[in-house]
Amino acid sequence: MHDIETQRRRGFSPEATNPSTQGIPLPLTEPYPDTGQGLQPLQWSMLQSQRNPGHQALRRHRMSASGGVYLITSITHQRRPLFNDWEHASFVAAKLDAPATWAPHARVLCWVLMPDHFHCLIELGECGDLSRTVGLAKGRIARAFRARFSSIERVWADAFHDHALRKDEDLLAVARYIVLNPVRASLVRHTKDYPYWNSVWI
DSSP states (O other): OOOHHHHHHHOOOTTOSOOOOTTOOOOOOOOSSOOOTTOOHHHHHHHHHHTOSSOHHHHHTOOOOTTOEEEEEEEBGGGOOGGGSHHHHHHHHHHHHOHHHHTTTEEEEEEEEETTEEEEEEEEOTTOOHHHHHHHHHHHHHHHHHHHOTTOOOOBOSOOEEEEOOTTSOHHHHHHHHHTHHHHTTSOSSGGGOOSEEETTO
């Protein structure tokens, strides 16, 4: 189990110089439109798997561990850039950040909302099931979103990608990587200029 509180006390700076993420298969935010340029083979394979209508590869070897920390990536239905609209983005960002979205079997440690997907770190609690937890969270957000914006019929693609962090992986480095997605995608120059992210380490 990761020591969240110890890492919290270490401090968190999203734009710390080049935190090491060697060996962590983190999904990069690709340019728009998606050309695949600049992605490592594993990262490109990950994105292609998310677009597979069957999504069988994503589910086949998924395991859940109580107290485990997982990097989650989920895209919008047909990768529609719903969250280019500030009202849509603000609404969903608030839901991603709300503890009730992930209750009762997980808590969110860090997240960022991009125009057509989100990344987050979640920590499973006792008896937590990853697929059920993420499915419930996405369903709660989607139902609330459709109630608010009735013209939108589908919010999320069915599947999601997950990566279980090993105990020796640096949570702060992964969190920095997540919240720097808007900078890498050239949406903003600095994380302070992007409103749709949060972390327990700040």
